[in-house]
Amino acid sequence: MAKNESIFRLENITRRFGALTALDNISFDAPRNEYISLLGPSGSGKTSLLRVVAGFEKPDTGRIHFMGRDITDLPAHKRGIGFVFQNFALFPHLTVFENIAFGLRNGTDDVTDAEINSRAQDMVELVGLEGLEDRVPDQISGGQKQRVALARTLIMQPKLVLLDEPLGALDANLRGRMQTELRQIRERLDVTFLHVTGSETESLAMGDTVAVLDRGRIIQSGTPEQIHDTPSSPDVALFLNRFNLFDGRLSAQSFQGPFGTVPVSYVCQNPKDVYAVRYDRTKAFRKGDALPGPALPARFLASEYLGSSIISFFETADHKQVEVDHHLSFGDPDDYNVGEEYILSWDPRHAIVFGSEVAA
Amino acid sequence: MESKTLKPILAVYVAAFILFLYGPFIVLGILSFQQGPEGGPQFPIIEWSTYWYKHLFGLTPPSRIAPLPVGEALLRSLTLAFMTMVTATVLGVMAAQAFRRRFRGAGIVFYLIVLGMMVPGVLTGLGTSLLANNVVGIERHWWTTAFVTHVVYTFPFAFLVMLAILNRFDGSVEEAAWSLGVSPARTFRKVTFPLIFPGVLSAMLFAFTLSFDEFPRTLFASGRDQTLPLAIYGTFSVEIHPNIFAFGVMTTLFSFALLTVYGILMGLSVRRAKKIAMQEDIS
Secondary structure: OOOOOEEEEEEEEEEEEOOEEEEEEEEEEEEOOOEEEEEOOOOOOHHHHHHHHHOOOOOOEEEEEEOOEEOOOOOHHHOOEEEEOOOOOOOOOOOHHHHHHHHHHHOOOOOOHHHHHHHHHHHHHHOOOOOOOOOOHHHOOHHHHHHHHHHHHHOOOOOEEEEEOOOOOOOHHHHHHHHHHHHHHHHHOOOEEEEEEOOHHHHHHHOOEEEEEEOOEEEEEEOHHHHHHOOOOHHHHHHHOOEEEEEOEEEOOEEEEOOEEEEOOOEEEOOOOEEEEEHHHOEEEOOOOOOOOOOEEEEEEEEEEOOOEEEEEEEEOOOOEEEEEEEHHHOOOOOOOOOOEEEEEOOHHHOEEEEOOOOO | OHHHHHHHHHHHHHHHHHHHHHHHHHHHHHHOOOOOOOOOOOOOOOOOOOHHHHHHOOOOOOOOOOOOOOHHHHHHHHHHHHHHHHHHHHHHHHHHHHOOOOOOOHHHHHHHHHHOOOOOHHHHHHHHHHHHHHHHOOOOOHHHHHHHHHHHHHHHHHHHHHHHHHHOOOOHHHHHHHHOOOOHHHHHHHHHHHHHHHHHHHHHHHHHHHHHOOOHHHHHHOOOOOOHHHHHHHHHOOOOOOHHHHHHHHHHHHHHHHHHHHHHHHHHHHHHHHHHHHHHHHO
16 A cells, blocks of 8 residues: 555544534545644544544444445454553553553464464563563553553554553653654554644644644644644634734735734635734834834733743733743843833734635 | 540440440350250350250250251252352343443333332242242242342342442443454453452352341242241241350351451452552543
8 A cells, every 4th residue: 555545534424422513524534654643622522533433432424444444333343443542541450461462362363372472572672661571550650551551552563553642641751752752663663643632742743644623623634834834724723822813804905903904915714814923923022123013012921931942921901912932042032021011023924814805 | 625525425336336236146156155955045054065056966965955957948048149149240240231331211220120129028029929829830949939039139239239330440441452352242351350350249249148148038939948047937936945046156157257258359359459449540
């Protein structure tokens, strides 16, 4: 199969829980042998989507295809799709080694004990759990449990592994390390990872392809760069947590917002008029400085030091919070006084304008 | 300040509770060492002896007091309790497993099962006997009608125990097994069952003890051959001798032995249970 061929395909998947529509007519083509990250806020239906693909739940309507086969009516244990749970769901009564060997030992395929043991040992080495084989899950740390969960899944050599917020239960330090490791492990095996997360940084960092899920619909999918630089809707921009969004009114060739009226050259189709500027494109100026574009007066609230950059929080006259991200490689940050008023500005060419009217 | 008045009251309460719980058994225990065969079931103790224990096992010279006719009844009751235990536990586990998913009429079925505990026992026994004799045409025996009433009686207890256990059970380990290509049946055997085993033990203990000393339901349903509680009751109608007390002490010791076995088996699976708890804490 060529790389661009899809590993699984969703056709008009809908899943309802009573009055709630968890998945709303989703169609999605998942590229093969890639790291796909699915970004969505809690309640967007991302776990439902995974559970439907895994076969733990049936969709109300729609079909699921996996490796060219319709698997909609196939029970979970006949699908050959791996699943890594957020809480790991290790078998508490079995050792690390037996957890990893579980699928081979209890599966329908005839595998000799010698082969099971050697494959399980390979997996132990792949995820770096040597020496812990005889421990039980309550004797190992969260990061180690994560590795057991992964090894237990990968030993079955699935072509698709679903990961349900696999890093959510780990502390920040470990999360960063597991991110890299997950990507490395995936690249070594011919397997697609579908990783569901509520963290925009995680989804952008890990995905070869990023899909954004909102209220049961996939509202955008593409490379991390595409998603990050050109969000297709204000909702996507909001989830990315990297854009200042302003409501306003779009007319023929200008946008009227809290910062006055600015000329607009390109407009993304959207029912609501929204003006978006990335945090790191927004800059703060003192009164009287020369401005690159529109002027938005705002009061300084506080700042947050993130190591490589500083995020400063400002508040406009109508109590809207605006963030300014200053990367320290661009020079030392300015000192702002709390409560003092500054002028926020940006180059209008860097703004993204959403609106119902398409500019000429 | 508060504890100064409250503590003594609570202490007296606990003492009274323990007295009422164990008092009868202690009296019974003491009287079982009454002298025999002349000594009766009353104080004072004429002379301490183990006569009635020997009498129980037929080790005393023949006297006017007939040996307690319990040998066969005991075996019968043990067999019946064992059969009931196995059947009620299997049914209880299966029913509780079914209730993990909401199905149509789940509420009604739940109350129908639980109400079974509350139906007056004598009437159930009588009703089952009439049904068996007159409608179905089955002879009344301890292993037919009495067995059915025992299962009907103990099943709700086993069901409730298992329901409580499965309620706290995290189903994601089962889903994990399925996603590894393991069939639901094998998943139940290899994952679910080992994890709910402490609960299964409790359900078994409930069913066994409830069946072992069941009286009202068995009264009509057991037919010709009596179970142990019926046999003992039968001896009361003639005259009460301390041999019954000696027997009571023996069965109580047997129950303690049973509890010890339960405790050991529980202890073995406690480590497992701890592991589950730890994993639940993390999630």
